[in-house]
Amino acid sequence: MDGALSHVKVLDLSRVLAGPWASQMLADLGADVIKVERPGSGDDTRNWGPPFLHDRDGQPTRDAAYYLCANRNKRSVTIDITTAEGQQLVRELAARCDVLVENYKVGGLAQYGLDYATLHAEFPRLVYCSITGFGQTGPYAPRAGYDFLVQAMGGLMSVTGRAESEQGAGPLKVGVAVADLFTGLYASNAILAALAYRERSGTGQHIDLALLDVQVACMANQGMNFLYGGRSPGRLGNAHPNVVPYQDFPTADGDVIIAVGNDGQFARLCTAIGRPALATDERFATNLARIAHRVELIRLLRECTLTRSTDEWVAALEAAEVPCGPINDLARVFEDAQVIARGMKIEVEHATAGAIPLVANPIRMSASPVAYRRAPPTLGQHTREVLADELGCDAGRIDRLAASRVI
Template sequence: MERPALPPGALAGLRVLDLSRVLAGPWCSQLLADLGADVVKVERPGSGDDTRAWGPPWLQRDDGSASAESAYFLSANRNKRSLTVDLSNPEGQRLVRELALGADVLLENFKVGGLAQYGLDYASLAPLNPRLIYCSITGFGQTGPYAERPGYDFLMQGMGGLMSITGRPDGEAGGGPLKVGVALTDVMTGLYAAVAVLAALQRRHVSGTGQHVDLALLDVQVAALANQASNFLVGGRVPQRMGNAHPSIVPYQDFPTADGHMIVTVGNDSQFASFCGVLGRADWARDERYATNPQRVRHRDALVAAIGEITRTRRTDDWIAAMEAANVPCGPINTLDRVFDNEQVRARGLRVELPHQEASAVPLVANPIRLSESPVAYRSAPPTLGQHCEEVLRDWLGLEPEAIAALRAQRVV
């Protein structure tokens, strides 16, 4: 059965040539693709994007056997077309150069200067396609003393300060720096890259010309320190690891229950009064030590200990039901099976399935953007390696089957 035709997305007609791999660049291009852009993912013949090999787990075929499609790759490459090109071959370089001439956006995350040897850097392509928006993603950016260094998410979480404020204090059991459980710096860089590309497109509407976008993982990680960076710059004190506690709000952390833990996020004094009522300690809301948030922060240790003594007397679900009835922000610490079984997550459709060449369907996480007039469309599953070679070369370059066969014979594609 043919799938119904989908309405054009907000970025329909935009051509994106994606030379990036792993996560930050592909996350950006997947977002653009979800919004309707035609994204061509250029990959190495034979191996493709590094993350194709980052398994297990692998997508299961209908007969139960494992395919060659890693879950990692599937997470960041929906709605794209895969074209394999050998960039070490001069003919492959020429081919990508021709594709760039018809592109609106080029994404790449090669080392600084890495594409210059192929004539595919911004300085080489901009004169040929002045409207091209060329987005470079690197660990440390195009300038500065670290520009030549390779950079990875884990490294940036450490160097950029995130790990210094993530984890339990050194004096506690399990204390020490921790990375976030996903490659968050990569994901945030992909989001910043998409915003930058859209800003450059808007500027092109005015100026008629493209520009070079320079994004660094380290820059993004420092920028994303948000209030913690501001606390240091304004207050002059180096923030420390506080486990799940908040430096400026109390109570805003996890608390023990009779069967596990729950999260309480009290954001104002009114919510605190309601919270105290649920705990059976309405007097705390009138206690000068706890009545206002600055006072609660000042007396954090005593208040948190007292709350914990009460919360450990009842089960998590019982506490959550009582606090939700009193409009106290709270929730469980869900494992991923519970996340995807959550009624709100199911109601919002955060799991989607798309037909795949290797299986009848591949499960994916939905895009969280909701647009009323030009909604996100799930047009195609993440591609198999080189799945769209003929299609892309025909659509973008107008090549005839004989010319494409010749490129294959020369192992260019």
Template sequence: MGALDHIRVLDLTRVLAGPWCAQTLADFGADVIKIERPGAGDDTRQWGPPYFTTADGVATREAAYYLAANRNKRSVTVDIGTPEGQRIVRELAAQSDVVLENYKVGQLQKYGLDYASLKAINPALIYCSITGFGQDGPYAARAGYDFIVQGLGGFMSITGEHDSYAGGGPQKAGVAIADLMTGMYATTAVLAALAHRDRTGEGQYIDMALLDVQVAMLANVGANFLTSGTAPKRWGNAHANIVPYQSFEASDGWIIVAVGNDGQFRKFVEIGERAELADDERFATNPARVQNRDTLVPILADMVRTRGKHRWIALLEAAGVPCGPINDLAEVFDNEQVVARGMKVEVDHPLGGAVRLVRNPIRMSATPPEATSAPPLLGQHTEHVLKTLLGYDDGAIGRLRENSVL
């Protein structure tokens, strides 16, 4: 029994932010019906390679990008540009608790699928719109892309190596964090709206914007600026106020050393056979190390290169010096803690074999999220949904297919 198995979600989103929200709700048991374009589907279905390969070695056209954000859903193909397709979506909305969409501002209004139109059919509906810049303001009509939002929202101004170092300059995150965090904030908003509806019976409209989320998730860095008026700089993998608190290259890979006090610094350099550094007045205290980081860090870098990363980690952990490796993804999924926590799951795929996915990280004692079904094939559930929810017969479905509505 899932926490949300009494909830139906009509998912009109594609790519990442909206599908990520919908997948999270589906993991909790919600019946998520994903509406896709006939013949094409979600853009990310084609965003490969890599693609899923069946048990007998046949490469499919199911891209890993699509697989990452669409498990536990049902796929229904509908051309919402046709009157018949719009009618189907309205009929499904009448039987849904939540609608998710990420079309451009005002685009669904011409199809009669905007909030006002669907609220008239289902007053208790929770309708969540996800856009790049929100429903109002001078940027509302712009298309929103995660990369652009990372730059516009200030994230890239604090991410990347310091300008004075080789390779310095702004850097985006390795994953689409504005999309992913918007998906998570949207999930929270939907759950809050459902809780409100449980008490009042009232649905509501949710306006989510990637730029808003990117600004909000600056967290303490944003608060630092609002408090001081000083824009922060990029420090790469180093720390503005603590030294050494950064990555170092060992003889066979990279490690992170996060020295938090002078005692830990002494242990670090003693292990590195450079104990004299802890007694040097330039480095004996953290304020001194910050002031003299340009002198100290190259010395430490040479010291760390004398051993392999696993040896360094074993020695530093034994001494109580905070540290860790910088793993590639092969090392991540082989990591004993990741394995113990079951972060990799396998789900049977309709084309044969099992698809490997990353587990929802939430642990709950009574209603844990689960990966129960693979990301659906395009239109896999069209006939079943139309028959069981809307009462369409084979003849009606056949006519819709003949007219390219499905």
């Protein structure tokens, strides 16, 4: 069955995470994504290990698990874009593509004639997506941007970590590169919107996405809390600034998350822990009251949760229809019955390693489902195939390009 984007061809000049995450999303939905990499080294993340992929003989390859997470369903082509012949190859590929994704520094591709202005003049239907740390405009535009830096500058670290009053207080980054990942998701959405616009207008356009812009946008309720409250929210550990109780609680053998979203759930929680009177106590009867008396309520709840194990509390609270759950490490995540039932771990056949595990795309579509057509490619795995099939290059030209190290 054809994917929803099986009619779309993407030229991917990006590397690391934000750009590849966007192009992998398009590839999972059926697009033909041609990933252009540097000959000899390729995407930086190929070397971001350990752990590394092992081949069928158990020997480590040059591809790190990090690279594998964002590059399935793509074809890898190695082209040296610093050479005139390499630049011409990329232009020839761009002529046959609907979308180009790149994450070079601002102006970085202009020296090669592969910038938006140049390619748009030649290929006006091309949707050209640029991903940078700080965008194409503004005083920070020339700077390099990295997820960790952007989590700090965009406000996320100011609300992540233990409260100032607690031991171990201090700002923390999130455990995965969320600024990169969110930017990739915004990018894929923007690309789809630009393709839809092209259907009506006949022309492509330039998409300018900045990690910092995305991080600021993703502050969501915390950003709005500041704009309307006039005060910068601080760190609350695992607590929620607007809902109580909505955090972790210690148990006899670990921790449990309790996420009460309304007063009815709070009343059921109080009954389940054997303290029904708390639900009618004027200090705690409403969410506003619970926020005002947060410290005292959390102390009382923690006294109760310490009396039973995590599994016992999860069973009891689920029976009472109180949202709750354990704090799983990744071993338990992939053993979880729901995660297994949803097929979140998949296997694909890799060119050198055989069957390898990957994390599934979470999108479920009834008519045009996600398909896993290709494992993350080895470096340059499809160079000859793409040059022959897409550009009509004969074996002699491909051999000459290889001999001169253009490919």
